[in-house]
């Protein structure tokens with residue numbers, strides 16, 4: 001079953017096209033890793049897919065309320081404890097248990113700690129645990145392993161694999177090897193938008209008088 005379908009998509013940042021002509025699908029049980037150098041437009045694409053900014057053109061289709069997005073900001077409530085943060089998200093998404101997420105992201109020893117007192121990697125683990133309590137099938141993740149040590153990257157990879165085995169899907173931008181060899185790779189370099197033509201503005205200006 002196709003969970004996410006992108007057709008001839010163009011995305012923009014700061015009013016300029018960044019990527020264009022992008023088409024791909026993501027099926028249940030599959031992971032896709034976005035690759036490309038700094039500034040190519042990975043974050044812009046993921047934000048567009050998450051509905052945080054409009055596409056320039058093209059289409060994005062997925063079942064309603066199927067996506068859980070984790071961007072660069074952790075989205076944590078800093079004064080709430082680890083348990084309270086996850087309980088909050090479980091209530092927002094209408095899921096019933098945070099126990100599996102606490103175990104899977106190795107947060108058992110931290111449950112009563114306010115989020116603001118966690119280390120960067122611990123915060124990241126809590127942010128990823130949030131994905132698990134959303135119950136949403138399509139994970140859209142922007143550099144999910146930033147701040148994670150090798151053991152936590154492995155925990156994350158296990159969580160993604162378990163998610164895929166349950167019929168979920170994951171789209172992830174990353175610069176590192178996640179240790180998920182079954183994930184397909186999408187290199188964004190061929191989709192880099194062409195810079196505007198020299199004189200394009202005056203051309204458009206001329207056209208206005210034709």
Ligand SMILES: Nc1ncnc2c1ncn2[C@@H]1O[C@H](COP(=O)(O)OP(=O)(O)OP(=O)(O)O)[C@@H](O)[C@H]1O
Nearest residue numbers: 013014015018036037038039040041042043044045
């Ligand atoms: N707020 C902004 N306003 C205008 N342009 C921006 C803004 N943020 C990013 N850009 C530009 O948009 C382009 C795409 O940036 P984006 O963050 O999507 O790239 P990325 O592939 O995620 O990069 P990285 O690997 O460094 O995270 C870059 O050229 C960047 O300079």
